[in-house]
Amino acid sequence: MAFEGKDERARNVRVEDVAREAGVSPITVSRALSTPEIVKPETRERVLRAVEKTGYVVNTLASSLRSGRSSFIAMFVSNIENPHFARATRGCADALENSGFHLMMAQTNYSARLEADFVGSVLPLRPAALIFTGVVQAPTTKTLIRSRGMAVMEMWDHVEDPLDMLVGFSNLDGGRLMGEHFGRAGFRNIAYVGRTQDRGAQRLAGFREGLAATGAELGHVAPLDGHPPVIADGAQALRTVMQRYPQVDAIFFSSDVLAVGASLEAARDDATSHVAFAGYGDSGLAEALPVPLTTVHVSSYEMGFRAGKMLLRRLAGESVRERSIVLPNELRIRQSTARFIN
Amino acid sequence: MAFEGKDERARNVRVEDVAREAGVSPITVSRALSTPEIVKPETRERVLRAVEKTGYVVNTLASSLRSGRSSFIAMFVSNIENPHFARATRGCADALENSGFHLMMAQTNYSARLEADFVGSVLPLRPAALIFTGVVQAPTTKTLIRSRGMAVMEMWDHVEDPLDMLVGFSNLDGGRLMGEHFGRAGFRNIAYVGRTQDRGAQRLAGFREGLAATGAELGHVAPLDGHPPVIADGAQALRTVMQRYPQVDAIFFSSDVLAVGASLEAARDDATSHVAFAGYGDSGLAEALPVPLTTVHVSSYEMGFRAGKMLLRRLAGESVRERSIVLPNELRIRQSTARFIN
Structure with a gap:
């Protein structure tokens, strides 16, 4: 054990030794170490200096807990x-x-x-x-x-x-707002990219409802249900959608991080400059992008x-x-x- | 109190009632609720079903803790x-x-x-x-x-x-690497933007050392030592530096988040397209930017x-x-x- 020296020394120091050094009672030493918030700052300082001087180490296993619920x-x-x-x-x-x-x-x-x-x-x-x-x-x-x-x-x-x-x-309402926006904007070849389970399922269902309410419909769904998404997934998803659904004119991503990745990818590639993007969340980046991102704001x-x-x-x-x-x-x-x- | 109904009912159920319902001993009920990891899954399921059926509520204040250090x-x-x-x-x-x-x-x-x-x-x-x-x-x-x-x-x-x-x-070495890079690249009107205390002080000191080693020097420092930086701070800092140090040709930001904000701002404004940027950290965004960002990679x-x-x-x-x-x-x-x- 690499720290035997310190442990050996500490084992011989008792709480009473610290108390004597600090000029307080043993119970005050105990309180200063286990529940410092109930001990006056000056007393606590004195105890801590005594702890340092004597090399005292608390016997953690023996120290008892305050009663009642934790803070x-x-x-x-x-x-x-x-x-x-x-x-x-x-x-x-x-x-x-x-x-x-x-x-x-x-x-x-x-x-x-x-x-x-x-x-x-x-x-x-x-x-x-x-x-x-x-x-x-x-x-x-x-x-x-x-x-x-x-x-x-x-x-x-x-x-x-x-x-x-x-x-x-x-999440259903949020998706619906975006669906209505896409429908009213006149997009006609619409894709959804992202989670299709749990909250994603609700955003997707709401999106379909919103589109339907304005006479539009969803043309392509690209599910991404694995690990939590990162920026690079959005760029990759954009390339995949362009291949599988080349007529796409608007994409709703289930989270901003995917939409940001796609948007930054599109900034380097003129071939996708005719595609509209939207995300979900309104992260700090959404507004800072070269083409600021339409999104559902989550407070x-x-x-x-x-x-x-x-x-x-x-x-x-x-x-x-x-x-x-x-x-x-x-x-x-x-x-x-x-x-x-x- | 809004939940009186539930509390009233629960007060009349004792641990013995749960034990009888589950067909186990009272101590097993107690263990299943306070230290579920030491109880067999089947037993735990049975106890939980009995808890649900009887509406039992643990007396948290009376329940005692396991001994020893926590997990x-x-x-x-x-x-x-x-x-x-x-x-x-x-x-x-x-x-x-x-x-x-x-x-x-x-x-x-x-x-x-x-x-x-x-x-x-x-x-x-x-x-x-x-x-x-x-x-x-x-x-x-x-x-x-x-x-x-x-x-x-x-x-x-x-x-x-x-x-x-x-x-x-x-952080000193990281700053030095960037200073050497800026010096060798031939930049001559160099600014530092970001933290100047703690880790920032070390990055800045290393940056100066690296510049000096290649015969270059730092022309302008814009300290940002308040709240943790956000994207918008980087854009703002870029505008400020352009006003106060208009001859600037390269800026080292003390963190990627600032450099990303500046880089996205620059993507909208041709007036800064001649300025080189670098950050610190190598966040996921650094590589995804329209102009990928030079930075110090932190693992x-x-x-x-x-x-x-x-x-x-x-x-x-x-x-x-x-x-x-x-x-x-x-x-x-x-x-x-x-x-x-x-």
């Missing part, structure tokens, strides 16, 4: 590399600032198995509440959570039966912020009558489609 | 919206897969105060290890962590005295993955002699500078 709230994030989820965690953390609660996050990779695994390992730590950037997947996970009678926040979707509370939006930060505030009210014991908040969808029409409309 | 590793991330840090958390989570350890993350916003606050609130939960996407800031936080004698991983930097283990790279995923594997060896009780891994910097020369080199 942390566990947030389960489907994919932390998705900037929308990252922004939602920021909004949520901002809402919790100075509340005494701390946000801790875990990644579930959209996997029901990982989600169940994480929930099972987090519950014994007695989190004050649970947040999910989606709706909880497995029925047994739902039951396990319900059995705790704790505050739970689901997000990013609109379901009739949330576990407890929900702040989300309707990720606001969703996280409102979820955090709603949880705080519940944790403070207030009555929360409005259990479910559905944020409106907003279509942002920019040059990527607008330049083809007379 | 979770706490990762403190400076800014989760930075795609490099997000990718590092992914690498780390992948390294921990199937190890029995779970990664939980917290955001510190580069704040020493928030970092100290988080560390203090997480330690009582007995994490198995701590990871930081940087080096620990406040001396008292360092002392508090050292007093626990636990496994700690610092990242993203190269310091002589890590708290315990470190996987990082040298974020690999850094996270190696940090995770190194921690696992330590947690398994293996000797870890190589406490500090410094990953090499790689310059990726692309069209944003290469097109000006004869």
